[in-house]
Amino acid sequence: MYDAGKVILGIVVFLALVTFPLWYNLAGEVSVAAPELEKAEGSQCVQDAEWMRGHHMDLLDDWRDEVVRDGERYFVGPDGQRMEKSLSNTCLSCHVNKDKFCDRCHNYMSVDPYCWDCHVIPKEVM
Amino acid sequence: MNLFFSLVVIAVLIALPWLLVGAAGLDYLFGVIVPYVALAVFVVGLIMRVLQWARLPVPFRTPTTCGQQKSLPWIKPSRLENPHSTLGVIGRMLLEVLFFRSLFRNTRSELRDSSRLTYFADKWLWAGGLAFHWAFLIVVARHFRFFLEPVPWCVSVMEGLDSFFQVGLPIIYLTDVIIIAALTYLFFRRIINPRLRYISLAADYFPLLLLLGIAVSGVWMRYFDKTDIVGIKELTMGLVTLSPVVPEGISALFFVHLFLVSALLIYFPFSKLVHAGGVFFSPTRNLANNNRVKRHINPWDYPVKVHTYEEYEDEFRDVMKAAEMPLEKE
């Protein structure tokens, strides 16, 4: 083998990169499972949970546009009740702990939503 | 024909997971077994390939010199285009690997009025190639948020920069746009340019289509047909920590994406894609032009039949003598 040193160094770097996640996660000694979310206080969400997992950001985005641009502040919830399109007042009234609900997944997925750039986090959900 | 063949293969690669995960419930096969096999083939295959190259001798030192040599002290040598030291070679290789230096030289020749040849700088291939490779690197690096827990700050910073313009929801990554645009360009230039169409093999269309399939399925999943990515991260974390699980509720589209990535990994070591490793072994680029300073050894050198001076003088002694030339033997 020629240039053995350089070739072996290259292979070691390659292997280190490929297996990096394994070492990193083992060294972290943290649970790698999806985070447990705190149970919501209400009985029913505005959409079913499965849909919400993938699309909650679309819902909030739509709400924002409808409220801010068109002034449509209310919608009819799944149980026929009139509800306010509001992150702080509606969503967080059931999901009372941002830290144990929103943040857990967002941190797990390294997502940094800009909701809280404008919205003040209510004291009681901090 | 080559294009058609590639399209058919890609269609099959997409249809397989799409149909089988949904209908036959082969989640575990496509979510765990195939990715593991693919990664193993990729790692072992690429290392074998590299070792195969490394075992081969480099009998001669033949760098392609693209600038002034180092000779007289008052002539400025071109240290990167014609490196005479290891440092220069490293610089040259970095320019080559990170910025595609040689491709940057590209020109297009044209014969005008059947009389004058002209040469234009033509940077499109360079730009397209560089855009694709860098975007691909960043996209892959970004995916480490699916493989690491906690997600390290550098990955988050990269994501932040990549979504600098804060357009769309989720925010559109620049590299997603760039990689698809670049691959589309690289693909269509093969089809539209007759000269390139003429030289293109199935092995040229296929990787481009495969990469496009991967990029488009990924983009589709992120922006259009959203899915539960927490579940996906559970799956990927399970894979990288060697405790695989396949959570419920992951869309078929994800399995298509994963299967195409697996196909790429398997295809990689046996195709032209090995240029990624091979470029480091290219003897016209990775050697210093110090030939007359330092002797290069050919490991398989062997003695050859030569014509010695004695044989020469024996044959020509008479005429040399007549011409009064000096002789070894009178």
Added chain:
Amino acid sequence: MAEDVKKPEELIQIDYGPPKRSWMDPTVKFERGSYNYAAVKDNQEYLSLPFPRKWQPYEDDWQLPDGWEEIIFKGFKERLEKYRSLRIFMDICVRCGACADKCHFFIGSGDPKNMPVLRAELLRSVYRNDFTTAGKVLGKFAGGRKLTVGVLKEWFYYFYQCTECRRCSVFCPYGIDTAEITMMARELMNLIGISIEWIGTPVANCFRTGNHLGIQPHGFKDSIDFAVDELEELTGVRVEAPINKKGAEILFVAPSADYFASPHYYTLLGYLQLFHEIGLDYTWSSYASEGGNFGLFHSAEMMKRLNSKIYMEAKRLGVKWIIGGECGHMWRVVHQYMDTLNGPADFLEEPVSPFTGTRFENTRATKMVHISEFTADLIHHNKLKLDPSRNDHWRVTYHDSCNPVRAMGLLEEPRYVINSVCNNFHEMPENTIREQTFCCGSGAGLGTDENFEMRMRGGLPRANAVQYVHDKHDVNILLCMCAIDKATLPPLLEYWVPGVEVGGVHEMVGNALIMKGQHDRPTDLRGTPYEQDGKEGDDNV
């Protein structure tokens, strides 16, 4: 020959559009003017090469030896194991097409198989078929081709339509060097006795007599002596030109055309003047009377066989170091191969200029200095009395020869010399000089008359660039430092750019060099009288 040569207007109607048929179907027609004759049987025998026979490329039956496919397969396998370059170049091409229009033969012919990528694919397709899993399983779909007589004929046609100039390798993102691929393909063909006459004959000559032209020792001495006499007539100075002189400090090796062909000859006069004027203690050698090495165009083994003479002769004569003359591929061999092939040169000393004290550190191991390095150093240290106005009748441009540029990096030394001895120097367009220089179209053994049309095609980009400076700056001479250039550029320019001469750099040095004890020199080295009304004539009035 002249009557059936196409006219330039006709030849330049080039169709760059690729044909309908896939390149994988071999189609070669051996038409007059675009191929080389086969190597002569006697020479093949003299060199103990395999399967010597009488055959010609245009014949249907090439009288291939039994089992020739197996011979090539084995030879291919052997080379894949001996050359990392070959394996890498077979494996990593992505067919990006950057090299396509960088080849002078493609630009001049439009033949798609003259695109470096397809030239390499001719070999690569067989590699894939015989040596890769994908090729063995998928065959044509993986771009594999079986080696057939048709494919072999294609190899012959196109690998003897590559001048190993390495221009494509400058542009390739992986540095894939078609010269290397061509060398390997030619080696493979040699194994079954397929080579060309214009390589076989010079190689056999060189092996026997020490030079490509087959000049025997007394003929060599005659030529040098004749030049000494003529120089005396031109300058009034009698120079010494020792041959086979033991104990000289320096051995001088030049391409044989320098002392036997024109316009090379004027460069020889320049060398002789220069060496005399500085009082160099040197010698020529009749045994190593060839700097060039057509073995390079044949095989690594043949290159070694021919090159061995230089060091052996340096040792026998007991010189301290070596200077090499103006030659292109010679410097590819000297710079990149000689020490590896026939070194170490531990019996020589590290070259030091006896006049300036400059240590040529860049040749510490090989101990052979390029004459332009040597001369540039002399001029830089004001060791020469030069009158550049003696070249005022020349409006010069400079052709970088492929090998010294792309296998060495000799760019500034010749330019420095030219600028010191000429007042009117104009560069050709930047995409045609330095590392992007275009080949003369006749290198690597292709400079034959029977290959005339292809040579004119291959030389088109070079000629076209000369045309540009001829039109723009009235350039009337193309300088170069390569014996093949000096032999093949004159017909090229006569064909495409009539009115431009070809000359060597040291011819210009000779013209400009003021010699001690010279008489009035009314003509330049070519015997062309200087005009009497200019300042040249002032002394004579």
